[in-house]
Amino acid sequence: MAKTAPTPGKTPPAADFEHSLDELEQLVAKMESGEMSLDESLASFERGIGLFRHCQQSLEQAELRVRLLLDPEAPDSAEPFEPEL
Numbered sequence: 197m198a199k200t201a202p203t204p205g206k207t208p209p210a211a212d213f214e215h216s217l218d219e220l221e222q223l224v225a226k227m228e229s230g231e232m233s234l235d236e237s238l239a240s241f242e243r244g245i246g247l248f249r250h251c252q253q254s255l256e257q258a259e260l261r262v263r264l265l266l267d268p269e270a271p272d273s274a275e276p277f278e279p280e281l
Contacts, residue, residue: 213254220247 223244227237267273 209254209257213251216247216250216254220244220251223247 223240226232227240227244232240263272
């Protein structure tokens with residue numbers, strides 16, 4: 197099966213994750229400043245939850261890809277790798 201080239205204008209998953217994480221960090225900093233109205237805080241919180249869920253999903257997909265690379269025959273039994281100290 198041939199891989200297709202990324203569609204121009206579509207953000208690669210890693211860049212999309214980084215952008216979402218950056219936006220989430222900015223929202224948290226803005227909310228922590230305490231200078232937002234209640235409505236602004238609620239809207240920012242709602243946006244933050246969406247960003248968090250998007251980031252979590254991206255991380256889960258990345259973990260699955262790593263597991264498939266470690267053991268393509270049985271990804272559920274793949275052992276997580278431990279960094280060398």
